[in-house]
Amino acid sequence: METTALQHIASQVRRDIVRMVAGVNSGHPGGSLGCADFLTLLYFDELHHDAENFTMDGIGQDLFFLSNGHISPVWYSVLARAGYFPVNELETFRKLSTRLQGHPSTDKKLPGIRMASGSLGQGLSVAIGAAQVKRLNKDNTLVYCLHGDGELQEGQIWEAAMYAAARKVDNVIATIDCNGRQIDGDVDDVISLGDLHAKWAAFGWEVLTMDGHNFTDMKNTMAKAKSLCGHGKPVVILMKTEMGQGVDFMMGSHKWHGVAPNPTQLEDALGQLEETLGDY
Amino acid sequence: MTEFEILGNKDTRSGFGEGLAELGRANEHVVALCADLTGSLKMDAFQKENPERFFQVGIAEANMISLAAGMTIGGKIPFTGTFANFSTGRVYDQIRQSVAYSRKNVKICASHAGLTLGEDGATHQILEDIGMMKMLPNMTVIVPADHNQTKQATIAIAAHEGPVYLRFGRPVMPIFVKPDANFVIGKADVLTVGTDVTIIACGHLVWKSIEALKTLEEAGISVELINMHTIKPLDTDAIMKSVGKTGCVVTAEEHMLNGGLGDSVAQFLSRTNPVPQEYVAVNDTFGESGTPMELMTKYGIDTQDVVNAVRKVLARKNA
Numbered sequence: 001m002e003t004t005a006l007q008h009i010a011s012q013v014r015r016d017i018v019r020m021v022a023g024v025n026s027g028h029p030g031g032s033l034g035c036a037d038f039l040t041l042l043y044f045d046e047l048h049h050d051a052e053n054f055t056m057d058g059i060g061q062d063l064f065f066l067s068n069g070h071i072s073p074v075w076y077s078v079l080a081r082a083g084y085f086p087v088n089e090l091e092t093f094r095k096l097s098t099r100l101q102g103h104p105s106t107d108k109k110l111p112g113i114r115m116a117s118g119s120l121g122q123g124l125s126v127a128i129g130a131a132q133v134k135r136l137n138k139d140n141t142l143v144y145c146l147h148g149d150g151e152l153q154e155g156q157i158w159e160a161a162m163y164a165a166a167r168k169v170d171n172v173i174a175t176i177d178c179n180g181r182q183i184d185g186d187v188d189d190v191i192s193l194g195d196l197h198a199k200w201a202a203f204g205w206e207v208l209t210m211d212g213h214n215f216t217d218m219k220n221t222m223a224k225a226k227s228l229c230g231h232g233k234p235v236v237i238l239m240k241t242e243m244g245q246g247v248d249f250m251m252g253s254h255k256w257h258g259v260a261p262n263p264t265q266l267e268d269a270l271g272q273l274e275e276t277l278g279d280y
Numbered sequence: 281m282t283e284f285e286i287l288g289n290k291d292t293r294s295g296f297g298e299g300l301a302e303l304g305r306a307n308e309h310v311v312a313l314c315a316d317l318t319g320s321l322k323m324d325a326f327q328k329e330n331p332e333r334f335f336q337v338g339i340a341e342a343n344m345i346s347l348a349a350g351m352t353i354g355g356k357i358p359f360t361g362t363f364a365n366f367s368t369g370r371v372y373d374q375i376r377q378s379v380a381y382s383r384k385n386v387k388i389c390a391s392h393a394g395l396t397l398g399e400d401g402a403t404h405q406i407l408e409d410i411g412m413m414k415m416l417p418n419m420t421v422i423v424p425a426d427h428n429q430t431k432q433a434t435i436a437i438a439a440h441e442g443p444v445y446l447r448f449g450r451p452v453m454p455i456f457v458k459p460d461a462n463f464v465i466g467k468a469d470v471l472t473v474g475t476d477v478t479i480i481a482c483g484h485l486v487w488k489s490i491e492a493l494k495t496l497e498e499a500g501i502s503v504e505l506i507n508m509h510t511i512k513p514l515d516t517d518a519i520m521k522s523v524g525k526t527g528c529v530v531t532a533e534e535h536m537l538n539g540g541l542g543d544s545v546a547q548f549l550s551r552t553n554p555v556p557q558e559y560v561a562v563n564d565t566f567g568e569s570g571t572p573m574e575l576m577t578k579y580g581i582d583t584q585d586v587v588n589a590v591r592k593v594l595a596r597k598n599a
Contacts, residue, residue: 057354065350106382114353116382119373122346126378129350129358136311136332137354156374159343167335 001045003215009081010040012277014246016077016090018269019279021260024094027102030256031148032074034179034241038146038212039078046222048141051083054111062141063130065115067123068148068177069103070258075112076100081277084112090280121154123147124174128164128234131172142229143172150182153191158203164234165204173225174205174236177212179243181254196238205236212241247272281497282472284490287455290427292448292483293391297322299434300359300389304330307357310438313348314361315341320450321361321391345371348386349378357438358386364393364447365406372412379443380416387437388413389446393423394534395562395579396451396484396572405567405575411539413445414512420444420465421512423533423541425486427455429509432463440465449534451572453487468515470522474502477590477597478522478529482508482541485532485560485581492586501590514544516552523555528597530589532560534581556596558589 013036021027043049047062055061066075073093080087085099092098099108103118115126127145134141151157164172176196184190193199200207206228210221218239225235243257244250247269250261261269303310304326312326313335327334337344341362348358360367367390368375379386390409397405414421420442424430430448437444457469471486472493481489486507496503504522508515523529529549531542542559549555562579576582 059354063353115349115384116377119377122342122349122374122378125343125346125374126350129347130353131350132335132347133311133351133354133356136356139354156340156342156346159340160346163337163340163343163347166338 006040006044006215008276009044010036011274013040013074013077013081015270015273015275015279017073018247018261018266018273020073020077020090020093022263022266023091025260026094027073027260028070028258029073029260030181030243030250030254031068031071031177031179033247033250034212034243034245035071035074035146035177036246037215038175038218038239039074041215041218041222042144043078043082045219047144054084056114058114059137059139060141063114063143065117065123065127065145066104067117067145068120068151069117072100072102072104075104079112085110087280120148120151121156124157124160127172127174128160128169131169132167134171142226144175145172146175146177148182149176149178149180149193150187150190152176152193152196161200161203161205168232169234170230170232172234173229174234176236176238177241178238179241181243181257183254183257185254200236204233206233208235208237210237210239212239213245282493284456287428287459289452289454291450291452292424292427292430293320293450294322295424295427295430296389296391296434296446296448297325299431301325301329303435303438304333307438309355309357310359311335311351311356312359312361313337313344315339315344315366317362321389323361341366341371342374345374346378349382349384352384352386359389360386361389361391363404364390364409365404368409368412369406376416380418383418383442385441385443387444387446389434391448392450393447394449394483395567395575395581396449396534398450398572398575399569401569402566407536407562407567408539409447410511410535410541411543414544418443419512420510422465422510423447423482424509425483425507426453426457428457428459428461429463432461433509436463436465447483449484451484453484456487456490466510466513466515468518469507469509470518471505471507472503474504475525476502477594478504478506478526479532479586479590480506480508480519480529480541480545481532482511483534485534488576488581488583489532489586491583492590495587496590501594503590508541511541511544514548516548519545519548520552523549523553528556528593530558530560530586530593532581532586535561537561537563556593558593560585560589
């Protein structure tokens with residue numbers, strides 16, 4: 001898909017995100033806005049998937065797991081815009097009886113979701129398990145997962161990283177949203193991750209980097225990541241993003257990690273984001 | 281006198297190992313994961329026969345549980361194996377989110393449960409696991425009584441769609457369940473029919489209760505002994521039927537009083553047919569090093585404790 005077309009979709013996704021969180025005065029806009037470009041690219045240009053015929057087992061389809069479940073608004077918007085469920089359902093986000101729970105769940109059977117997430121650090125293990133089963137099933141499709149950089153403070157991530165390299169799980173592509181922010185402040189101040197590139201490399205992964213707001217760079221990097229699959233090593237992409245990307249007053253701080261805009265702020269934000277596909 | 285034929289002496293964990301090996305041969309969807317305790321869990325046979333379906337994860341239980349959850353996607357039936365302590369408390373959040381809430385078809389198989397782990401001491405003797413697991417929505421909790429029943433339960437849970445916690449142990453104990461017995465999840469085994477008192481037991485305490493029968497029957501007490509191998513879903517019909525007849529109940533388990541089988545029975549009876557109940561269970565204390573049998577005696581979950589509890593509950597009933 002052309003970059004302009006992807007940008008077109010991503011702008012609508014960003015509008016959806018701020019409207020969803022403002023609509024219930026809760027949720028996590030910062031990381032959601034930061035990952036809007038990546039998830040748009042993934043679902044509209046990268047994944048082999050069938051939105052209208054979602055199955056839990058996903059045989060013959062690429063799988064995606066969102067490990068940092070709190071950025072559910074961006075995932076829900078992209079899933080809806082890609083055809084997994086009606087766009088109007090975005091209006092129910094976080095409301096009683098909704099399929100769009102605060103953090104993603106399989107409980108309400110929302111198409112597109114295969115695992116609950118929210119409690120951090122579990123999704124890499126899940127993705128690796130699913131990837132190993134794809135090998136058992138002789139299914140050559142891939143498994144993708146997304147993590148926050150703050151999430152890497154969870155020890156289980158490194159259990160999974162060690163395991164995947166030791167077992168040569170080479171059909172998984174993990175992406176880390178490196179926005180450098182978490183709830184309490186900058187990641188470097190809360191608990192520094194040190195040299196992340198060196199850490200993943202030392203754990204035995206192929207490590208790539210990309211600009212999470214540059215579609216050309218992301219397309220090239222994803223192509224490179226896919227070409228590295230099947231060669232005995234898992235692949236991780238360190239994706240540089242800006243928390244709150246697209247809304248000027250939400251960028252440059254951790255402040256909008258988990259805070260919804262008030263009506264005035266919402267109006268300000270929507271003024272900066274073109275309505276392209278039509279609001280829900 | 282009720283006679284129970286002893287069919288041999290074995291540990292329940294070996295029953296798990298045999299059941300898993302049989303599943304490996306019969307069901308290509310079964311996969312197994314182990315956190316560096318393959319020998320202790322008796323998973324060697326499965327590993328040897330199905331190397332491509334066996335996943336050694338090392339000492340990383342959290343990773344193991346979430347890997348297993350991921351492996352259900354694509355149609356596999358993962359069985360995880362480690363000690364009960366590391367199968368539950370250590371990985372509660374992984375089980376809660378990725379297995380129970382996500383309703384994944386993972387079988388959490390836990391050995392060395394309770395005090396009868398013995399000499400390793402309290403760090404490894406978990407007595408809270410039944411409580412933790414039964415509190416999770418969607419979770420089935422099974423505590424088989426002997427070697428044969430553990431094998432039967434292992435095979436049965438593969439055919440059950442949904443999360444299961446299967447708890448077994450280390451000590452060699454008498455086998456009394458017939459090798460061809462039909463294990464039905466949620467359907468209790470009535471071992472003796474009686475009219476004075478109902479004993480509801482699980483795990484190793486079923487055998488301890490069988491031992492107690494001798495003394496009780498000699499004293500002229502008519503005991504209905506129920507092997508409640510499934511803690512959740514609880515066979516409330518069996519409880520209702522028996523307690524309606526006997527009017528009192530003793531529950532017996534190798535678990536903390538808080539949160540165990542006795543709790544489940546009391547919760548049911550308090551709403552339907554409140555009767556005197558006594559508990560044979562560990563009461564709010566950690567264990568310690570010792571032989572399994574020494575520990576059962578010291579912590580009040582031995583044969584004599586079952587006898588004493590029956591006498592006490594009968595006195596209350598007849599007061």
